[in-house]
Amino acid sequence: QVQLVESGGGLVQAGASLRLSCAASGRTFSFYEMGWFRQAPGKEREFVARITWSMGRTLYADSVKGRFTISRDNAKNTGYLQMNSLKSEDTAVYYCATRTNSYGEYNTWGQGTQVTVSS
16 A cells, blocks of 8 residues: 655745645555645645646646645655645645545545644
8 A cells, every 4th residue: 555644834924935845655666646735724625736747747726826836756556635825724734535436436545734824
């Protein structure tokens, strides 16, 4: 199985940038895609962005399009989420996750990293 560990969260001012990392270990050759999700207090978890591991095809939620960039370094087995022009509404716990195909559930999740944006 794949194990995921997020890092890079913190407290920043509105307009600042952060880069989140998601380090994968284990059977990394078996997963098809890595996604980023976030959950704010009192709200449902929402999709942020995803990237296919082999070809690097990306998809973004409308709320972050143009501000966030997802990428991956296959050699390092690590995914990234570059977050620019951060807003207070971006405050949430951010999770990375993987799935083994294009249609199934995200079946492996990291522990999450807190991002707090002060206004």
